Structures are given as C-alpha cells and as structure tokens.
Amino acid sequence: MGSTAVSLLTFSPVKADDLKDYDETPKISDSFLFHKQSHVPDSFKWPAQDVILSHRELEEPLVDLKGFLLGDDQEETHHAADTVRAACSSHGFFQVINHGVDLSLIHDAHESIGSFFKMTLGNKLRAGKKLNSPWGHSIAHNDRFSSKLPWKETFTFGYRESSPDSVVGFFKSTLGTDFEPAGKVYQKYCEEMKKLALSITELLAISLGLDRSYYRDFFEDGCSIMRCNSYPPCQEPSLVLGTGPHCDPTALTILHQDQVGGLEVFVDDKWYKVRPRAHAIVINLGDTFAALTNGIYKSCLHRAVVNRHKERRSLTFFLCPREDKVVAPAPELAPGGTRKYPDFTWSDLLHFTQKHYRADQSTLPKFAEWLLSLQDRTLDC
DSSP: OOSSOOOSTTSOOOOHHHHTTBOSSOOOOGGGGGGGOSSOOGGGOOOTTTSOOOOEEOOOOEEEOHHHHHTOOHHHHHHHHHHHHHHHHHTSEEEEESOSOOHHHHHHHHHHHHHHHTSOHHHHHTTBOOTTOOOEEEETTTTTBSSSOOSOEEEEEEEOTTSTTHHHHHHHHHHOGGGHHHHHHHHHHHHHHHHHHHHHHHHHHHHTTSOTTHHHHHHTTOOEEEEEEEEOOOSSGGGOOSEEEEOOSSSEEEEEEOTTOOEEEEETTEEEEOOOOTTOEEEEEOHHHHHHTTTSSOOOOEEEOOOSSOOEEEEEEEEOOOTTOEEOOOGGGSGGGOOSSOOEEHHHHHHHHHHTOOOOTTHHHHHHHHHHHHHHHHHHO
C-alpha cells in the first residue's frame, strides 16, 4: 500500500450507500422532547439487529496500574502488559484500576456537568454547536443525522496542553461566568486524562514489544476531545440506543460511566454488559490505534443502551494525534512491509467521519478502501 498520506478535502464524497444517514443541513427537530415522549419517534428507532439484547456481563480482568505507574515493579508491569495484549488482540477493551486519577475529581466532573444538563432547554441551546464546529451542546446529533438518532445529548470541547486554561475559557464563553468553576474542574480533568492516556500508550507499546516511549512521543502534542454524555430515561428502551454500534475513529477512549450502567461491548459475536465500577476507568482502542498496530490490536465495537427509569451519564476523553501526523505502524509491526491499511493523517479520518461516513464497525476498512481509490485516481490523472 502507498506510503504517502493523501488529503481527502479535494475529492468528491463517497458513494451514496456509504453516506448512510448523514445530512449536512441542520434540522429543527422535536428530539429535545424525547425524554417526555410516551412513544418513540420513528427517527429514534433502530433496526432490530442493532438493539438485540446483550448476552450477559463481561467478566474481563481489571488491569492494575499501580506497579507500572510507580515504575518499581517489573513483574506487575509485565503482568499488566500481558493482560492488555490479550484484551486488545481480542476486542480492544479493558478497565484499569489504581490509575492515579483522584476519585474526588471524577466525582466533581460528574457533578459539574450534571448542573449543565439540568438547565432549561433554552439555556442549553445557547451553548449549541455552531456551523462547522464540533464543539458545544448537541441533542441527538440531529445536526448530522436524520434517522437512527441516538437517545442522548452531549457537550463536547477540545483540549490541547499547549493552550493553558483553554477549557476554562470555553466554558466561560459558551456557558457564562457561572460555569467558570466547572471549567476549572474540566481543565484539571482533561489534564489528568491526558496524563493517564499517555501512560496507557506506554503500556501498549510495552505490550507490543516496542520502545516504551514510542506512542507517547506520537501523541504528546495532539489535540484531544472531551465529551460529556447524558442519556435520558426512555418509555420504550427496547426500540432505541443511546449510542449505536460503532468503533471510535480516535486512538484511545478513556471513559468513566456513572453507576446506572449502559455501556456494552461486542466480544466473540455477542454483546456484553460492562458493569460500572466507581474506582475503575474504561479504556477502548479506536480505529487510529488499530491502524498504528497494523491491525494487530482491535478497535473496540461498543454501544450504549438506555433504560426506562434513570438518566445515565458518562465522561469520555478521546486521545488523538496532531492533525497532520501520519498514521502508520512501526516497522516491527509490518514485517516485510506488509500493510493492512494505507498511511493517512488524523485530519483525513476525522474529515471522513464528520462529513462522509457515520462511524460504525466498518469505518476503518471503508476509509482505507476509499483512500486507496483516491490514490489510484490521483495516479490516473
């Protein structure tokens, strides 16, 4: 496969059947009333194969990071790396404990965003995403999709270490000065999530037999994404999904869910529930990291379900490389130059998922197929 990344911005969209439900024109929708509806609107209903009930609770081992993070226990580090290798080779999902993040900070983050989601609709809409911007409040992503809407609302913003207090500034400018304390909480939360994410990349490198700092150096200067999710109760939960089945296009997803539960992962051709653990943090591998490993590690297929009685909330931090970084596997992971995916930049994949393709379990293969067709077209010109 070609070794030069190609920009997607100059090429025409993918074929119509790959566009799925994407709609570039924002709509005024009744979705903001979804938690008050006695019946689910058709735009929120999902195909039966997507809402099939989960099998049972996933009984995955927890990865204890204490010895690894302290750097004084080689045996524990190797044990953690072995556990991560088994999980990532199979389904790309694991949970970590003794992760070094203050549990009181996680609690404050949940409480702070709870104040936002409890605001009146009018106030939340003033924080809505602007045209061509990924940041702000969104109801069911109905500015992007017209059917199979997710039963949720979100608040999304960016984080870059090189921009001190940018999160605080975003909260103040978007939500007003009353939310400056919440902005400070999330500034600290993002700092801690980035610190944890980079540590996880070190453990992943060790698990793959690479130099410990190989991935840390790759992600150090990237712009990460923080998303807070609220999943209201639903009168007909068997018809909807809080988030549909998909693999994240990003590199790593670091998630903390409240005690209501709803996260599910796909393992061995079955859906499994992920039991909430207040002291644990969920790690999902995304498509970008799968590509960095030449497909040796899997991107985690997951979804979120809702229930009839309780709102669920989750905090999601997405680790991303710098936009112009070329995503390619280490030579050790591509013996003989055999490649599963072509080179690409993170901005190319992000553009693909935001403008041309709704993220699902096939995003990376579809993206690679399209990218190769664009390269062939370039050669023909």
